[in-house]
Amino acid sequence: MNSQIPTGTSIDGSLIGLAITLPEQCPRCNGHDAVIGAGRGLHKASIMCICGRHIGWMSIATFNFINATVQQFGRPTEPICMNRQRPTAEVKSSTTTAIALKG
Numbered sequence: 001m002n003s004q005i006p007t008g009t010s011i012d013g014s015l016i017g018l019a020i021t022l023p024e025q026c027p028r029c030n031g032h033d034a035v036i037g038a039g040r041g042l043h044k045a046s047i048m049c050i051c052g053r054h055i056g057w058m059s060i061a062t063f064n065f066i067n068a069t070v071q072q073f074g075r076p077t078e079p080i081c082m083n084r085q086r087p088t089a090e091v092k093s094s095t096t097t098a099i100a101l102k103g
Contacts, residue, residue: 014070015045015063019079028053033079036066047082056084 018036025032029051036058037046044063047055066080 014075015067018066018070018075020047021079021081022047022055023083026051026053026055039063 015036016038020034020036022032022034026034026049029049031049031051033050034047034055035050037048037054039045039057043057044060045058047058049055062082070076
């Protein structure tokens with residue numbers, strides 16, 4: 001990992017480098033293995049393929065869940081299997097869903 005952190009980067013050292021396995025393949029290397037990388041701006045963490053390609057940003061909910069799990073049980077020794085849902089126009093925000101359920 002690069003020891004110099006770009007300005008505006010958000011870091012939670014306990015999750016950086018944590019191995020994850022994704023269901024979709026990397027467009028560059030066709031692999032499924034990735035790691036949690038540093039965040040930037042509003043993003044808490046990135047998802048980086050082991051070939052070095054940026055795959056995407058981790059949702060805040062996923063980041064918080066993994067962070068709480070690591071704090072409670074310790075850093076896992078095996079990769080975490082992640083499922084990612086691609087955003088679509090039909091997916092409502094969590095705020096909209098929460099308001100709809102109250103009614």
